Amino acid sequence: NAGVMQNPRHLVRRRGQEARLRCSPVKGHSHVYWYRQLPEEGLKFMVYLQKENIIDESGMPKERFSAEFPKEGPSILRIQQVVRGDSAAYFCASSGKGGTRVNTEAFFGQGTRLTVV
Amino acid sequence: DAKTTQPPSMDCAEGRAANLPCNHSTISGNEYVYWYRQIHSQGPQYIIHGLKNNETNEMASLIITEDRKSSTLILPHATLRDTAVYYCIAGGQGAQKLVFGQGTRLTINP
Secondary structure (H helix, E strand, O other), X not given: OOOOEEEOOEEEEOOOOOEEEEEEOOOOOOEEEEEEEOXXXXXXXXXXXXXXXXXXXXXXXXXXXXXXXXXXXXXXXXXXXXXXXXXXXXXXXXXXXXXXXXXOOOEEOOOEEEEEO | OEOOEOXXXXXXXXXXXXXXXXXXXXXXXXOEEEEEEEOOOOOOXXXXXXXXXXXXXXXXXXXXXXXXXXXXXXXXXXXXXXXXXXXXXXEOOOOOOOOOOOOEEEEEEO
16 A cells, blocks of 8 residues: 655756646545645645645745645646745645544655755 | 644663653643654654543554643654654644644664
8 A cells, every 4th residue: 555655756946947746645545735844944734635625725825836636636736936945845645534533644755855946 | 733842852772762752731622642753854754643541552652641731752662763853743633734843853872
C-alpha cells in the first residue's frame, strides 16, 4: 500500500516561471493538506482540500498560489510567476474519512523541494 | 488551536528512555494532543495522539497530566534513528490544519 506520493522531489524554476507540484494521497484518502517549510523553519499549513472542494485555504498566499484536488488524479499545488521567496519544501499530507478516530492521523509525503533561481 | 511550548533541544543516550515535555496550558476540552516527528527534512511522521488518557503504541507512550495542561512523550528505548525534531500539537479533532511550532530537536548519542 503506497503512502503519499509527491513529485517531483526536486524542482528548479527560474523567476517568473510556473511551478506545479503533484500529490497522490494514500489510496482511499479523500482529504489532502499542503504545508510549506521555509529553510530552518517549521511547517506552515497552506490549504485543506477534499475531493473537488477547498475546505480551508487560510494559509495560502492571496496571489499566485492555487490548489486543486480533482475527482480523478492527484492534487496539484500551482505557483505562478515564482519568486526567490517561494523556495521551500512543500509537503502534502492525506487522511482518511469517516469516524472521529479514523480521521486523526495525517500521512505525509516526502515533499517537493522547490528552488527558484 | 492551543499554543504549545517545547524545549528547543534535548540529548539522550542510546538505549535510554527519552522523555520529551510539552506545555499546552490553554488547551480546551475537546482538543487532542498530537505528536509528530521529522527526521532530517523528510516528511513528518505521526507518532501518537491522545485526549486525556495515557496512550501507548509500538512507537511511544504519551502521558497527559490530569489537568491536561502538559504532556510527555516517552520513547522507551531510544535508538540513533530516533534523532529528529519532535512536534507537539494541540488542536481540534482530526488531521486538519496541524499547527507546527518549532519543536524539540532530539539528538540520540551513541
